[in-house]
Amino acid sequence: MMRTETDGIDSALARIAAAIEPQSSVPVSVQLRGALEYGIATGDIPANARLPSVRRLAARLKLSPVTVSSVYTALQARGHIEGRIGSGTFVADRAPLPPSQTQRLADFERQIAALVQAGRELGLSRQDIAFRISMAPPAAVLPLRILVLGTFLDATKAYANDLEPYLSDIDTISAASVADLGRGAEPAADLVICPHTLTADAQRLFSNLPVLGMTLIPNEQTRIALAGIPPEANVGVVSYFDDFLPTLKSGIDRFAPHLGRITAVPRDFDGLPDLLARVDVLIYSTGAEYLLKSLRADQTAIEYRHTPDSHAVRSKVLPAIEAVRAKNQTKDTQNENK
Template sequence: MALAFDPSYIDKSLPVPVGRQLYGLMSYLLSHGDLPKGTKLPSVRQMARDVGIAQATVSQVYQDLRDAGLLEMRKGSGAYTCLSIPQQSDHGRGSLRTDIEILLNKAERLGINRMTLVAMVNAQAQLRRTRSGLKIVFVAVFEGPGADYVDEIRPVLSPSDRISIVTFDHLRENENARKRCLDADIVLTFLHRETELTAIIGGANILGLRFIPSNNTRKALASIDPRARVAAITQLEDYIAIMRPSVQRFAPHVADIRVGWSYAPDVEAVITESDVVIYATGADHITRLVRPGVPCFEYRHTPDPAVLENELVPRLTKLREALERPDMGAREGEGERSTELHQGEMKQ
C-alpha cells in the first residue's frame, strides 16, 4: 500500500497556503488512514512534481510531519509512516462467550473449580464498583464535539472513573487547566495532536487516540445523489485539502464537490449553489446559510473502537494496578508521578 492522492486536492485558488494544505492533508492521511507502519512515502522531489509545488515547501511539510510524530526520516532512504494501525477484535456476545470459554479452560488447568471461579469474578466485579477511579482529561479542539467524544469513550471506563474536558485554546491560556492535566492519571487527545499537546503539558501522561469517520457520516455520504452539487466546508484552514478525499472515500459516485473555508468571502455563494452541504466538526455555524430543504450534515469522527479496546483499556488497567498496589512503584509512561502522590490525592 502506498500514499497516493489526486493533485487536485491542493487548490491553489483557495486563500490558504499550499504548504498548509499539504500538511493538513498528509497529517490526516497519516493519522486517520489505513497506511501500515513502515510504508514508504513519495520522495520530496516526487511529491513536489506530483502536486506542482516547490520542493522547499514539500521538504518543510515533511519536517513538520516528522516533528509531529507522524512520520520518520531514514537517512539515505526517505520518509516512512511510523504509526501502527490497531486491529479490532470481534465484538458482541459471540466474542464474550469465547473469552469465557478461555477463562474456564484456564481455571481448569489451574485446578480451580467453577464455583470458586464464579466467586472470584464476583469479588472482582465488587472491587470494580468500590475502588477509587482514575482522573482522566480529554483535550478537544471544540468543547461541544469533545463532550460527544467523551460519551463514546465512557463505556470502556470504570463507573468510578472521572473524565473531564478541556480545549487546546483554554489549555494554552489557563494555568489551572494545565495543572488539571498534570494532576490527571492520563490525558487523552487526538493522535495527530499528541505532539502538540506534549509541548503544552510535557509532564503529563498523554495518550493520542485514533479517530475514524462515524457510521452515520458514512451512511449519509453513501446516500448522496450522484448528480448532486456538493459543498464541503471546514472550520480549520489546515484541513481544507482533506475535505474532497474525505467525501470521495465514502461517496465515490459523487463528482461535483467544491470545498471551502467557513470564513472565506465566497462561502455563502458556494453553499447557495450546492444541493448538499457537508461541514467539518466545528463549522456548524454555516448551517444558517443553507437553503431550506437542502440536505446538510456534519462530517463527524468517532474514537476508533480498536484503539479503545487494544490501547486505552490496557493502559487504564496498568494505571489501576499501580494505584491499588503501591509496591509496583511509579506508573508507566512518560511524565509519571509516584504512587505516593496518588495515595495522597485519594485521601483528600
C-alpha cells in the first residue's frame, strides 16, 4: 500500500487547518508560519517528516499557494525545514549527529592496533596487554555545563528543573533568556539546549558551542487544568505572540475538546478588555501574566505552560549530550598528550 506524502502528520495538519482563522486580525501567513513552527517545536510534526507540497497544503487549508510558498521560504530560512532535491520538503533534523557507528568502530580498531604494537615494543604478549586492560581503572567522566536558553526566564528555569532529573549527577544545568544575553550576560556552558523555535538564535549567540533542539509539550498541570474546565464555561484565550495563537488554540482543542465557547485572540486585540470582562476562564500563554490583574475573583486563569517531552529527552537529547561529552573528552585527552 502506497504511503501518502503527509503520512504520520495528518492529525497535526488537521489541527492546524482547524486553528487558522482567516477573519483574525493576525495575518494568515503569520498564523500558518507560527502553527508549523510550533508544531515542529512540540514534536507534532517530527524531524524528517515529509511536508505536503505547496499546492497540496494550499488546497487543504484553502489558502493561496503564494502564501504557503512564502511561509515555506521563511521556515527554510530559519532552518526549520529543508528541500531535498527530487524528494520534497522535510522537517530539518538539527540535532548534532554523533559519528557513524562504522567510523567509530574503525577508529576503535586503529586504537587497538596501536595499543598492541606499543605493548609488543615493551615486550608484552597479547595476554599481558589484555590483562592490563581488564585491570585498568575506568576513565573519569567529563562533567558538562548545560545551558537552557528560552524566551521567558521563569519558564526557562522550569524547563531546566524538568530536565535536571534526566542528567548525570556530575553535570550542572542553568537557565538564561535571550534578553539576558542581549544585556551582556555570558553564562559559562559546554552546550546549549533550547526549544526548536530558538535554535537559530542560539546558534547565533553561541556559534562555538553545540546547540540541541528541545521538543516541548503542555505540562501535566496545564493538561489537568484544561480537562477540568466546565463544558459550559465561556473561555477566552490570549496569546503573547501572534504566531503562537493557532498552536495555542489547537492545543486547547486537543486537551479540552469538550469546550464549546472559546474566543482566541492575540494580546493586542482591540476588544481584549471587553473579552476579559465577560469570560469565566482565561487561558493565556507564558508572557501574558500581566492580564491577571484585570480579572475578578470569580474568574479562573490558566497559564498554558510547556515542559520538555520525556520521550524526546530520552531518545534525542540524552544521546546528543553524551556525543558532546565524548567529543569534549577526546579533545581534553588530545590536549593532555601534546
